[in-house]
Amino acid sequence: MITKEHLEIYKKYHGxxxxxxxxxxxxxxxxxxxxxWSLIDGFMQDLFLIKNKKVSISFIEDVNKRLKECCDxxxxxxxxxxxxxx
Numbered sequence: 038m039i040t041k042e043h044l045e046i047y048k049k050y051h052g053x054x055x056x057x058x059x060x061x062x063x064x065x066x067x068x069x070x071x072x073x074w075s076l077i078d079g080f081m082q083d084l085f086l087i088k089n090k091k092v093s094i095s096f097i098e099d100v101n102k103r104l105k106e107c108c109d110x111x112x113x114x115x116x117x118x119x120x121x122x123x
Contacts, residue, residue: 039108043073044116052081076107077117084121
């Protein structure tokens with residue numbers, strides 16, 4: 038489950054997994070495991086495609102469904118969606 042805290046760590050390291058591996062605290066590394074990082078990375082790619090109108094309606098619906106399933110709250114899903122704007 039993706040939480041706001043996962044997104045904060047992802048943003049802190051600008052989506053750079055190498056930076057997480059080399060610079061992050063032990064607590065951050067333990068909390069932000071590969072599964073969560075990959076999940077967020079995948080959503081970032083999907084949302085980038087949606088933002089640039091390179092996908093079908095069914096793709097958008099699938100991404101929104103998966104966001105609801107994988108994020109702990111709607112607010113977390115919204116934060117993730119907004120991250121692609123930056």
